[in-house]
Amino acid sequence: MMQQTTYTFSSASSTIYTDADIACLPEWVSGKPIIVTDEQVFAAQQHKLAAWPCIVLPAGEQHKTAATVDHLINQLVAMQADRSTTLVGVGGGVITDITGYAASIYMRGIPVGFVPTTILAMVDAAIGGKNGVDLGLYKNLVGTIRQPGFIACDLSLLQSLPREQWINGFAEIIKHACIRDADMFAVLEQHTPDDFRNNHDLLLQLINRNIALKCSIVQQDEFEKGDRKLLNFGHTIGHAIENTYGLLHGHAISIGMAAACRIAEEMNNFYSTAKDRVIALLQRYELPVSLSFDKKQVGDMVLMDKKRTGDIIHFILPETIGHAVIRPIGTDQFRDLLTQIF
């Protein structure tokens, strides 16, 4: 049965519906909806979207660019969209990021909501208001923070999600467990990805738990001055390898989390048993934990990371299962650590 919670952040509120049915969209939107989706979601879910005007973008991270945003905005102009329009991003994190960003800049801001269609977007990307696009290899270099009016998770849309994409989404769930929720970590250790795929109630509980966890962090620190940085666990190295090696986002951050655990062990922050538990959990969820990469190139990429100020990287290190800290690491020390652990 549909559940509804309104989360108030420092700038605005978002209403989050879970176990929702996309047919109820008119109840969530105040103005005229225009759906923004991608070709794969549209092909799989066209029958559920037919009632509304739709803009269909090409699918994939390589299209999360300013050029796609321009193309989208040109279509909004052609459709005479204005401030009485609500853009509704129906898709994975690529679509929610692009739609949120376009809505925040078109006519200096029009209403937006999301219907996430991947696990990753339901538990993470659709929540918290960060949006934006990549610039070449640099992930999310351009964007804004602006909360969507609503987010609605319709689990029936996941029926067409390829298994590889299910796996991909569990990387962000494991991230949440590592930084804030030791009990969820233990729950995940007792299950497998297919347990969640095959059990609606188990999956719903997991999604609700992740939404609540992420929202509580964003409520405390919407503009990432402090604890919101913890959500970047695995992302400093993950973002540096994601586009360079054409990895799925979840795969890239899984490798990034495993690397951060090894760095923590190297710096005597994290016991090797805890590191082994994180790596074993990532593997249980069929996620990659290593990659041979060009350390010089990745070291250079990290210099463009948004968590860097001057020569200092604000690196997220695990301390115990369920608890992580933000540690400043010098960029030279970081390069040394990269060579030690890989």
Ligand SMILES: NC(=O)c1ccc[n+]([C@@H]2O[C@H](COP(=O)([O-])OP(=O)(O)OC[C@H]3O[C@@H](n4cnc5c(N)ncnc54)[C@H](O)[C@@H]3O)[C@@H](O)[C@H]2O)c1
């Ligand atoms: N804004 C944030 O806070 C935040 C947080 C985490 C991740 N992200 C971003 O999210 C992106 C990754 O999101 P993603 O993994 O959802 O990727 P995605 O949007 O590329 O979706 C993955 C693939 O699955 C297809 N797909 C999606 N839903 C489907 C469905 N129901 N049925 C069939 N096919 C479907 C898509 O067409 C795409 O090919 C990255 O760009 C990442 O940077 C943003």
Ligand SMILES: [Zn+2]
């Ligand atoms: Zn992420």
